[in-house]
C-alpha cells in the first residue's frame with residue numbers, strides 16, 4: 143500500500159480508501175485509485191490490563207462487536223447500525239447517543255497511518271502525539287489508516303424501554319430525560335404530535351430479549367418491511383403521507399434486556415437520504431421547534447421521522463462534538479423522493495445554532511463556513527498539508543469541506 147501511495151504521488155494521481163461505503167456524502171468517492179480493506183479485518187491484540195484492543199481498520203463494527211463479546215468486552219457506545227468499518231465510522235465522527243459518552247473517535251487510543259508520502263506513522267499519546275491529537279477524526283484526508291487501538295469496556299447489558307410520548311412532553315422534560323438515562327434518543331413523526339422514545343440503561347439483570355418471532359416482527363418487519371411499504375405508498379401518493387404517519391405506532395411500550403451491541407444497532411433495510419447536524423445541546427428545543435414550524439409553513443410532506451440524539455463534548459478538533467455537549471438532529475427523506483429543498487431549509491435554520499454537519503451525511507456547507515465552526519480547523523488543515531503536501535488523498539468532497 144505504501145508503494146501505491148508513493149507511485150500515485152509521483153504520477154500526480156489520487157488514492158482514496160473506502161470503508162463499507164455507507165456515507166451519504168461523496169467522502170469516499172474518487173476519480174483515482176480506490177483502496178478497500180475488505181480483507182483487512184480482525185483483532186490484532188488485546189491488552190488485558192488496560193482493555194485496549196488493536197484492530198485492523200477494515201473490520202466492520204458488526205464483526206468487531208462479536209469478536210469483543212467473545213472476549214468479554216464491548217465498545218461503550220455505538221450508532222444505529224453496525225455495517226460500517228471501524229475506520230469509516232471513526233473518520234466521519236460517527237456517534238451514538240448518551241450525554242456522558244463521546245462518539246466512537248473518543249475511544250481511539252492510537253492509530254497507524256500511511257501518509258501522503260508513503261510513510262508509516264504510529265500515532266498515540268507517546269509517538270507522533272500531535273498527529274494523534276488532531277487526526278483522530280480525519281475525514282479520510284490524512285492518509286490510509288491501517289490499525290486503530292480502541293478503549294473497550296467489560297461487556298455489559300442494556301435495559302431498553304421504548305414508548306411513544308407526545309413530542310411536547312418530551313421537549314418540556316428533555317433535560318431530565320437526557321440526564322437521567324445512559325442513552326436517550328427520540329424519533330419525532332412529522333404530521334403527528336408523537337415522538338417514539340428510546341431509553342437504554344446499563345443493567346445487571348439477566349437477559350430478557352424480545353422473543354424471536356416478536357423481535358423479528360417488531361424490529362425487522364415493522365421498522366423495515368411495513369415501514370418501507372408505507373414509504374412506497376407515500377412516494378406514490380404524497381398527499382396520503384400525513385394520514386400514513388398516524389399508522390406508525392403511537393402508543394404502547396416495549397421493554398427488553400440484551401447485550402449492549404444487540405440493542406444499540408439494528409437492521410436497516412429501507413433506503414433513504416439523510417442529513418444530520420450537531421448543535422449545542424442547549425439549542426435543541428428552539429431549533430426543533432423552528433424546524434417543526436417550517437415544515438408546517440412550507441407544507442413539506444415527510445414520511446420519515448426526525449431523529450434526535452445527544453453526546454458528551456470531546457477534545458477532538460474535527461469531531462462534530464468538539465468542545466461542546468451536543469444534540470444531533472437528523473432528517474431523512476425516502477430514497478427517490480426530492481430531498482434538497484427540505485434539507486436546505488433545515489440547514490438554514492440550524493446554521494443559526496452553530497451547526498456542524500455530520501461528515502458522512504448530506505449537507506451543503508463549505509470550507510469557509512466550517513472554518514468558523516471548529517476552533518482548531520486551522521490546525522487540522524496544517525496537519526493535512528504536512529502529511530499530504532501533494533494532496534494524494536484529495537477528492538471533491540475534501541475540496542468542499544477543507545478547501546484546497
Ligand SMILES: Cc1cc2nc3c(=O)[nH]c(=O)nc-3n(C[C@H](O)[C@H](O)[C@H](O)COP(=O)(O)OP(=O)(O)OC[C@H]3O[C@@H](n4cnc5c(N)ncnc54)[C@H](O)[C@@H]3O)c2cc1C
Pocket residue numbers: 158159160161162163164165166169170179199200220221222223225226227228229230231232233234235236237238281282283285286287288410500501502503
Ligand atoms: C443506514 C445508516 C445508518 C447510519 N447510522 C449512523 C449513526 O447511528 N451514527 C452516525 O454517526 N452515523 C451513522 N451513519 C453514517 C456512517 O456511520 C458514516 O457515514 C460512516 O463513515 C460509514 O462508514 P463506512 O465504513 O461505510 O465508511 P465510508 O463511507 O466508506 O468512508 C467514510 C470516510 O472514511 C474514510 N475511510 C474509510 N476507511 C479509511 C481508512 N482505512 N483510512 C482512512 N480513511 C478511511 C473514507 O475515505 C471516507 O472519507 C449511518 C449511515 C447509514 C447508511
